[in-house]
Amino acid sequence: MKTATIPSSATRPKRFASVRDLVKATAANDGQVREFDRRINGAVIVNALIRTRATAGMTQAGVAGKMDRTQSAVSKLEHATDAALTLQDIASYLHATGGRLNLGIGKQPNRVQRIKELAICLKGELDALADLSSNSDDPSIRQSINGFFGEAWFNLFEILCDTSSRLPKEPEETSPVKLLGTESACVIVGRKAGKPFC
């Protein structure tokens, strides 16, 4: 027998932050929770693909049209496990939804190499943004890109200050952390005074 009323605000049922929490609260046993986890963990890539379709506001039929496949094939793909996906499925789905696929093949880099690679990527992206700003006739675009550079500069500096402050101190040497900290303070003053960066 279904009750037709909802509880009053005072006795409103609790909210759950995730479906997993809900399953944990309603499952008949731990085995069911584990099975749910197995299914979700087995579809991490599939769910990331679904996310790109939802972000693009596309239907399965729309994606199917761009992939040159049927809507039912796309539906099947979205219900598959990661293990059943092919690289071609992933690439073609992401091409259709405007999603991004990054694939790296090679020897596992160490942390320093990884940071250097990321720094090169970062420089490439910032160069492209700077070019966009220089070539744009729209003042609002130039203004937002300049603003972004200010924020990025500050955030990167803050990350460096924060992480380098965790390095062991060498008392006989000039501490780079201190210098960075001073520069960082200058940036804050500059921002508050409304002065441009760089």
Add this chain to the structure above:
Amino acid sequence: MNWQLEPTEQFERDAKRYAKKQPGEYLAVMENLEKYVIAIESSSHPRLVQFGFLHEEPKGIRAIDQSGGTLASGGKRGKLNQTRLYTYAALELRVLHLLCLGSKTTQAKDIRHAESVVDALRKESGV
């Protein structure tokens, strides 16, 4: 802000009963609910989200069925009974109300119940 799930007491009772009596159907609809939540979190409006397992019902109610899916092991799911999980998305609060869970045979009654809960929710929020 992420969407939150708010089950009614009726839903909690239904879900617990399904988990015990029809575990295959229970896990299948929960898996589809997970996909629906992932999609509405990335979408600008829940109405834009479309799946084969989603069914439009009156008053903005959307029902999630048990269809689709493979097991984590790669095998296909066995034949499952028709199951419907009735939801209502409150966009401004980013809350997905879980109204009730039932079978195809109780569908008419379940929809009536879901509608009455949505009426009460709308009245409460002044919509």
